[in-house]
Amino acid sequence: MxxxxxxxxxxxxxxxxxxxxxxxxxxxxxxESPHYEVIAERTHKPTLFTQGLLVDGDHFYESSGLYNKSLLVVYPIAEPASAWAKISAPFTKKQSIPSQYFAEGLALLNGKLYLLTWREKTLLVYDKATLNYEKSISYNGEGWGLTSNGEQLIRSDGSSRLYFHNATDFTVTKTINVTDDGTDVSQLNELEFVRGFIWANVWHQDQIVKIDPDSGHVVGKIDLGDLKKTLNLKDSEQVLNGIAWDEKQQAFWVTGKQWPKMFLIRITH
Ligand SMILES: [Ca+2]
The missing domain is CATH 1.20.5 (Single alpha-helices involved in coiled-coils or other helix-helix interfaces)
Structure with a gap:
């Protein structure tokens, strides 16, 4: 017993x-994966085919793609009060990109704006304060997303590879292959470097991946599918694309190609 x-x-x-x-x-x-909450939203001009998005101070800097239509624009984060004023508000600054270029990713480093082109193998450099064109630099491969870690420029080309470039002559100094649990994560698009990690849109997916820049490992994912659903988008090319860190708000602005809205999301854990 x-x-x-x-x-x-x-x-x-x-x-x-x-x-x-x-x-x-x-x-x-x-x-394991970060969660988010929406803490603000604002209008986004649906004419913008968003390829690059960043925040500097109180303004957005955004590049818009397509041949004959590519643009570089600056506009304030704060919006006018009335609905009509929000829609009709002019850009603070606007620079047309020559018609032979399809504008892609955009990054800011040391007062210069660096703009990738899709298949034209040309990096365009603009002065941040005036948006005046300064120079072009050639490179190999395609241009998709671009960001800066404060020292170098980091480029995606639609594959699972990220290229680190010297900002002076755009020489490749290092590449990493991005993997999620051992599987390549391709179609990496718009990028944002924040506090030691690279955040990336994945083309035609509603997920943003958080990447360790040393190992290339995906260390977190945010699924924004529910947020996108609220917009009732009609065109399958109106994909999520555009991540910009707002230092003042300690949160990310996210949007997409020809989206009517931008959302400020805060990572909750
Ligand atoms: Ca960005």
Whole structure:
């Protein structure tokens, strides 16, 4: 009898320990991917085919693609009060891109705006304050997304590879391959470097991936599918594209190609 009680006690203790272990492990698994909350929204001109997006101070800097239509624009984060004024508000500054170029990713470094072109193998450099054109630099491959880690420019080309470039002559200094649990993550598009990590849109997906710039490993994902659904978009090319870190708000502005809105999202954990 005593033996039987001891066995029961042992089994019970084992069961309790297992349950405690499971209880302890479960939140850790669920916490792997960051969650977000929408803390603000504003209008986004639906004519903009967003390819690059960044915030500097109180303004957005955005590049818009397509041949014969490519633009570089600057506009304030704060919006006018009335609905009509919001829609009709002019850009603070606007620079047309020569018609032979399809504008792509945009990055800011040391007062210069660096603009990629899709298949024209040309990096265009503009003065941030005036948007005046300064120079062009040739490079190999396609241009998709661009960001800066404060020292170098980081480019995506639609593959799973990210290229680190010297800003002076745009020489490639390093490349990384982006993988999620051992599988290549291709179609990497718009980029944003924040506090040691690269955040990337993945073309035609509603996920933003957080990448370790040393290993290339995806260390987190945010799914913005529910946010996109609220817009009732009709065109399959109106994809999520555009991530800009707002230092003042400590949050990300996100938008998409020809989206009517931009959203300020804060990572909650
Ligand atoms: Ca960006």
């Amino acid at each position: 005593k033996q039987s009680i001891r066995v029961k006690q042992f089994v019970y203790a084992l069961l309790c320990t297992s349950l405690l272990l499971i209880a302890n492990l479960t939140p850790a698994v669920a916490d």
